[in-house]
Amino acid sequence: VSLSDLATHAQTLSLRGVQHTFAANQVVKGVDLDIAPGEVVCLLGPSGCGKTTLLRIAAGLEVLQKGEVSLEGVSIATPGKRHVPPEKRNVGLAFQDSALFPHLSVLENVAFGLKHLPSQQRRERAVELLTQLGMRDYVDTYPHMLSGGQQQRVALARALAPRPRLMLLDEPFSSLDARLRDRIRDDTLHVLKKLGSATLLVTHDPEEAMFMADRIALMRDGKIIQTGTPRELYCAPSDPFVVTFFGDVNELNGTVKGGKVQTPLGVVDASWLPEGSDAHIMIRPEALRIQARDLPAEAHSHSHVVMAKLLGRTSLIHLCAHGEGGLEAHLHARVPGVFLPQEGQPIDIDLDHSQVFVFPSSAH
Numbered sequence: 001v002s003l004s005d006l007a008t009h010a011q012t013l014s015l016r017g018v019q020h021t022f023a024a025n026q027v028v029k030g031v032d033l034d035i036a037p038g039e040v041v042c043l044l045g046p047s048g049c050g051k052t053t054l055l056r057i058a059a060g061l062e063v064l065q066k067g068e069v070s071l072e073g074v075s076i077a078t079p080g081k082r083h084v085p086p087e088k089r090n091v092g093l094a095f096q097d098s099a100l101f102p103h104l105s106v107l108e109n110v111a112f113g114l115k116h117l118p119s120q121q122r123r124e125r126a127v128e129l130l131t132q133l134g135m136r137d138y139v140d141t142y143p144h145m146l147s148g149g150q151q152q153r154v155a156l157a158r159a160l161a162p163r164p165r166l167m168l169l170d171e172p173f174s175s176l177d178a179r180l181r182d183r184i185r186d187d188t189l190h191v192l193k194k195l196g197s198a199t200l201l202v203t204h205d206p207e208e209a210m211f212m213a214d215r216i217a218l219m220r221d222g223k224i225i226q227t228g229t230p231r232e233l234y235c236a237p238s239d240p241f242v243v244t245f246f247g248d249v250n251e252l253n254g255t256v257k258g259g260k261v262q263t264p265l266g267v268v269d270a271s272w273l274p275e276g277s278d279a280h281i282m283i284r285p286e287a288l289r290i291q292a293r294d295l296p297a298e299a300h301s302h303s304h305v306v307m308a309k310l311l312g313r314t315s316l317i318h319l320c321a322h323g324e325g326g327l328e329a330h331l332h333a334r335v336p337g338v339f340l341p342q343e344g345q346p347i348d349i350d351l352d353h354s355q356v357f358v359f360p361s362s363a364h
């Protein structure tokens with residue numbers, strides 16, 4: 001057994017060089033991804049980037065065209081061949097539109113995959129999961145009597161009941177309303193961690209991915225752009241796309257001089273870029289710290305507020321920043337909601353450099 005075999009064996013799921021084409025449309029363009037036992041990995045990306053297709057390949061629902069899929073170190077699919085059929089993989093599936101069995105009660109739906117257990121135990125395990133997902137009161141109900149969100153929770157419980165070594169979840173919370181979603185995410189994460197199932201979860205929602213994931217794989221146009229912990233993607237984005245995917249940003253351009261770029265907010269370190277090259281600077285609205293300043297009204301050449309809106313927890317502030325050498329920029333800041341300055345208010349701006357990202361201009 002070689003070292004690389006051992007490394008693969010430690011992974012619950014390994015995808016290697018996976019490619020997929022529908023007609024002439026290549027939607028997965030060479031993806032490598034590993035999921036360790038007990039780990040939750042979120043496949044995050046905009047609509048149409050190939051997330052669902054990749055999940056369906058991992059599940060064996062899509063015949064593999066190129067690459068390899070391994071489960072616990074055993075190759076389960078190579079191009080054109082499924083060595084292990086989907087139903088024999090001990091993989092739990094819950095998809096956005098997972099249909100429940102209409103003629104079975106909620107309890108029977110969840111107990112369906114537990115035929116190997118004595119009936120008392122089947123019932124107990126199904127009731128336990130339904131309780132954990134807030135569906136205890138519906139055990140004897142039939143699917144057509146449930147709301148979309150309730151059906152989704154039953155589908156999740158059904159997928160989790162056999163305690164699969166791998167869970168594949170495609171937008172499993174999409175039918176839940178915002179308030180319930182937070183709770184069910186929390187409950188689901190708790191169950192997943194308790195069972196120790198490795199999980200691949202597809203979502204287009206960055207906040208959901210950050211909440212659920214040990215690691216996020218961010219996809220664009222059939223490729224994984226960056227894989228890492230939520231903190232790594234948020235705080236050390238490898239590409240401008242990663243920055244913009246997690247929220248709106250201010251963008252400035254400048255030239256690297258002496259390893260720095262001069263901006264209306266002061267100098268920004270760009271020492272890793274070639275001297276004289278063009279830099280693309282991305283600044284999160286939260287990076288701007290604003291302080292009102294007592295200045296006479298004629299000081300309008302100082303940084304000032306253009307517009308301020310209270311949005312609840314935060315305020316959005318459009319501002320005009322004036323820097324050294326007559327540099328000027330219109331930017332937006334997001335500050336705690338209690339701070340709501342007047343239009344025209346002179347301000348001092350402090351920059352939190354940990355939320356400023358510098359890329360070569362061509363990377364944009």
Ligand code: ATP
Pocket residue numbers: 022023027045046047048049050051052053054204
């Ligand atoms: P969403 O978040 O909108 O579900 P996604 O990232 O999951 O998007 P996929 O569903 O994997 O994306 O689709 C990727 C691309 O492949 C899309 O352009 C889609 O139209 C195309 N596609 C998906 N399934 C098929 C199919 N069975 N036949 C032809 N094209 C398909």
